[in-house]
Amino acid sequence: MIDTHSHMYAEEFDTDRDEALQRAWDAGIETLILPDIDSESRDRMFDMARREPQRCRPMLGLHPTSVNDNPRWQEELDMVERLLAAPPMPVCGVGEIGLDLYWSREFYGIQREVFHAQVELALKHDMPVVIHTRSAYDEMLDAVNTYKGRGLRGIFHAYAADVDMARKLCRAGDFFFGIGGVVTFKNSGLDAVVRDMPLELLLLETDSPYLTPVPHRGKRNESAYVVHVCRKVADLHGVDEAVVDRLTTATARQLFAL
Numbered sequence: 345m346i347d348t349h350s351h352m353y354a355e356e357f358d359t360d361r362d363e364a365l366q367r368a369w370d371a372g373i374e375t376l377i378l379p380d381i382d383s384e385s386r387d388r389m390f391d392m393a394r395r396e397p398q399r400c401r402p403m404l405g406l407h408p409t410s411v412n413d414n415p416r417w418q419e420e421l422d423m424v425e426r427l428l429a430a431p432p433m434p435v436c437g438v439g440e441i442g443l444d445l446y447w448s449r450e451f452y453g454i455q456r457e458v459f460h461a462q463v464e465l466a467l468k469h470d471m472p473v474v475i476h477t478r479s480a481y482d483e484m485l486d487a488v489n490t491y492k493g494r495g496l497r498g499i500f501h502a503y504a505a506d507v508d509m510a511r512k513l514c515r516a517g518d519f520f521f522g523i524g525g526v527v528t529f530k531n532s533g534l535d536a537v538v539r540d541m542p543l544e545l546l547l548l549e550t551d552s553p554y555l556t557p558v559p560h561r562g563k564r565n566e567s568a569y570v571v572h573v574c575r576k577v578a579d580l581h582g583v584d585e586a587v588v589d590r591l592t593t594a595t596a597r598q599l600f601a602l
């Protein structure tokens with residue numbers, strides 16, 4: 345199994361990261377994909393990846409909320425461009441990038457500019473993108489529609505829109521949908537969406553330390569808990585967990601060239 349979205353390099357794991365990682369390996373997780381946020385946490389991400397280079401695969405990218413209220417956003421973007429040209433260790437994608445209008449629409453223009461710049465970088469380096477979208481699916485559809493026919497590929501991480509939106513997004517590129525702990529929440533509505541989506545389009549993720557699945561909801565999330573997401577997706581599709589594991593692992597391996 346692969347956790348396609350793990351921030352286990354975050355401070356939340358500073359006292360017990362090794363133990364938490366061991367729990368992930370013991371749970372049968374073979375790889376953690378580490379999404380980048382910005383320069384503040386990037387060294388921590390690479391430090392963790394260097395200690396487990398076979399199992400932890402970092403990405404490079406500037407998170408949309410990291411440009412909000414940040415007069416240094418251009419500098420941050422330039423840094424991502426420079427690092428992608430000469431990464432300190434191999435990186436497997438450009439992310440996480442995207443649009444987040446949940447907190448404010450004030451920075452939409454800058455977020456959009458930073459998103460497009462990084463999609464161009466992904467295309468230039470022939471890498472997948474990992475896209476964060478919050479309160480901005482219509483805007484995101486407009487954004488990715490401009491890449492139709494250019495071979496853009498990637499993940500809509502923590503997917504939270506409906507099946508119709510997923511279909512529209514898929515026409516703009518070779519896209520997959522990251523499903524995490526929210527699918528296990530009562531009344532999230534995501535269960536009905538996941539039930540109607542083909543397993544071939546789904547990927548499993550935790551977004552640890554956030555969005556902790558049932559039965560650990562309310563506590564810190566960690567990559568080992570991706571097994572609960574797998575179980576829920578399997579239940580929704582009426583198949584064995586091993587089927588979901590096999591399909592999603594194959595998709596993730598291919599997308600990230602693991």
Ligand SMILES: [Zn+2]
Binds near residue numbers: 379440
């Ligand atoms: Zn994330």
